[in-house]
Amino acid sequence: MGRSPRILLSIASTALIGWTAAALIQGNTDISQQNTLNVDVCVIGGGAAGTYSAIKSKDLNKTVVVVEQQDRLGGHTTTYVDPVSNTSIELGVAEYEDTSIVREWFARFKVPLYQYNITIPGVTSEYMDFHSGQIATPEQGDLFGAWDAFQTQVARYPFLDYSLDSVPFLVPADLLLPFGQFITKYNLQDAVPYFSLYGEAWGNFVTLPTLLAIKYFPPSFFNPATLYSGAPGALASKDNSLIYEKATKELEPNAPLSSTVLSMDRSAAGLVKITVQTPSGKKLICAKKLISTIAPLIDNLKGFDLNETESPIFNKFRGHSWYLGLVNTSGVPDNVTLINYGINNTNNFNIPVLPGVYDIFATVVPGLHFFSFGGNDSQPSFTQSQVKTNLQDTLTRLRATGSIPGSSEAAKAFNIIDFSSHTPYEVYVSSEQIAKGFYNKLFALQGQRNTYWTGAAFVTHNSAAIWNYTDQLVTKMWSEGQSTTALSLS
Template identity: 40%
Template sequence: MAFPSLLFHFLLLLLLTTTLPSLTTAFPPKINTTAYPASDIITRDICIIGGGSTGTYSAIRLSDSGQSVVIVETKDRLGGHCETYTDPSTNETVDYGVVSFHNIDIVKNYFARFEIPLTIALDATPGQVIKYVDFRTGESVAGYAPANATAALAGYAAQLEKYAYVEAGFDLPYPVPADLLLPFGDFVTKYGLEDAAEFLFGFQQGLGHLLEQFTLYVFKNFGLGLMQALKTGFLTTTRWDNSEIYEKALAELGPNVLLQSHVIATNRSGDGVKVLVQTPSGSKLILAKKLLVTIPPKLSNLHGFDLSPNETSLFAQFLNSAYYTALLRRTGIPPHISLTNTGANTSYHIPPLPALYSIRPTRVPGLYNIKFGSAFALSDAQVQALIVESVLRLDTAGTLNTTTPEFAAYADHTPFELTVSKEAIEGGFYRDLYALQGQRHTWYTGAAFHTQDSSLLWEFTEGLIPSILA
């Protein structure tokens, strides 16, 4: 339902003033600095919240610039969406989160800093045969062949050129161009891009319902940089272990990384910032000059933060899609078969979500890479059940002789794509979001401020570093 602008803001204000104290951090715990012995106080120039792609990159670059840093990370490792599995029987590694990077200088320089060699990433295993299957039924889609997207992609690139500024962030003109706010399905029809729709869906995994998504977010996720990468090829590590850079970063940062830790409270009202953190060894008080937040700024992620009314109002507007990855073994699927979810009798053969995007063989025989998307969050149990049902449906339909699979690895990447309403975009949401940079000694980076792409996020963060150092 689309609200008129004034009514929308009235209802949002009513929601914030009546429900937020119980949902977020309107009244975080106070920090009594005298209650902590010197051994539990960490003094740094910059405290970084989140040790994912941007958090780790920021820590290394700021440290290289002479700043003392500390990272607060909830997981037991650095790397965020970058997931790597080591097969116990072969000792081979398989990336099942972030699988490739752009072939650009910032990527090559970052990996070279840690002496990690790169190679062109290959999209398929040798001899792979692709089957196009509707996972709702488990049946092959009769008579289907992928559209030749070459001409339509050229037309798509021509449209991207009109809005080249979205490649660097959300620094939008106002009024926001109407085409950027069209549902992408309408944009496709308007500009005759039908033959590219299914191809783009395959690349825009995790974006939710592609044809319903605003064109702005589609452009952000598949922009000029990706068009260039299609020509130059993507990069991956020569050792097929994209997590290696995070392992080496962790070894270098050492005690400056607090793993399995979370924020209890923050205070950003003085000359610097105070961050109270719960760690496996007890609570620690971080005293820093500046704070860099790299986690998705959803209110549910910001318990304990002393959010201002403006921050609360902005972050409360974020919606998100959901994305999940897994590795399966003992599926019964032949090692050379790759399966792509293809909608029978759907627009552009795009399958409805929630559903698997694909089942792909990996470099480890019998181990299959799974990608699963939804427009809304599901429990891990729900996702895993749907994956198993989809595999078994292939057998029921007589397409392949499958068996109940075993999960070798599984990861939930939710919240994934953070979006806001059309009314919010038109009303200057991203102008106001970017205006938060530097306020109350706090800076922000991460996908909500740019896009779900490590390579492009490192570029965005690189552009932010001078203002942090100023």
């Protein structure tokens, strides 16, 4: 878990007083009127897209409820606050593109933004093969030139700038290439370390459809030349969880945390009925509209009354696994960041052997490093204990080869003091599906059955892009004449 226990306790003790609103229960016999809530919109998932959807609807004077399975809002934003120094360490979302939507969203909560610095003074990066324990010395190519060349390619596909809703029916052949082939075709190899750093959670990213890679690195993405020179271009808050804490306070008691959807009925015009399991029992939500913001994998849509159009679409999605943790006494020097480099994986741009630890980053708090761990396509999820064992084995190998100081025995001494699962992550579909018009079918669902869909699977894993898409989706959703018809934002 990230941090946030102070908010959670306040929610739990509020006992969901809003649920006593007068009810219009249609055919649901086992839930009392006292446990029924009538609202304009029910939002499933309270991460970046869900929190934005809820607050935007509230600001448009709509009544709203957010159903969130975790014990806090924020999704992939998870902040650890060091109790000694009171310093925040982001174990999830760290920085934002400098766009008007980001500035307006933070200003909405009166949370100041600062220029983000990717580097920590005095910290150096060392490349090692975590699988063999060997030190690696990769050649430093012309990253900035390769990035510019990549962006020249990106500019050929402006329909990907906004969301995935404008993917043409006839998809350009280059976009269907595995990204590794696209990199080779356009001589972009020198940008691979940057692709690897920001795209590490994709696992074997060289197999990802190029369309999704280009969507992930749009023209507005952090330019490495800007980022590494410290020039303005990326924003961050001193504590990225603050907007979610403030949003929770505004939404309560209508943000039931630790809650999941049990069943749903979207068959009536203008009414969605959702039965939800909350810590204080089953509740019935009657909403005019539903916004789903969760990763739309079929397993994650449990409780949804998916029909014969929706199921085959969501069935195509696959996800990756990604876990982050904070460790102390790892033995890695405070001024060193370790990056996993697959020395022998030369055919695949030296991406690391997976499942495995991607990197072990220095933080601003002495003694603390954070690490990230990912699986491969055949292993979808891991327990914290499995991740810990892998990290332990990694540190043992690095010590045995002398790549980091300390005895192999000492590698067992570290503690994981914070851990967060970001699985499923990078929800994707194959090139074959994209070629068959997957995204046209997906976006044709907008507005059908009083339901609207947003989140990373519809845009990409970029907070600014998600907020931008969600802002327009919610605005159009509440505009006249859009309530029951399919919605096109293109």
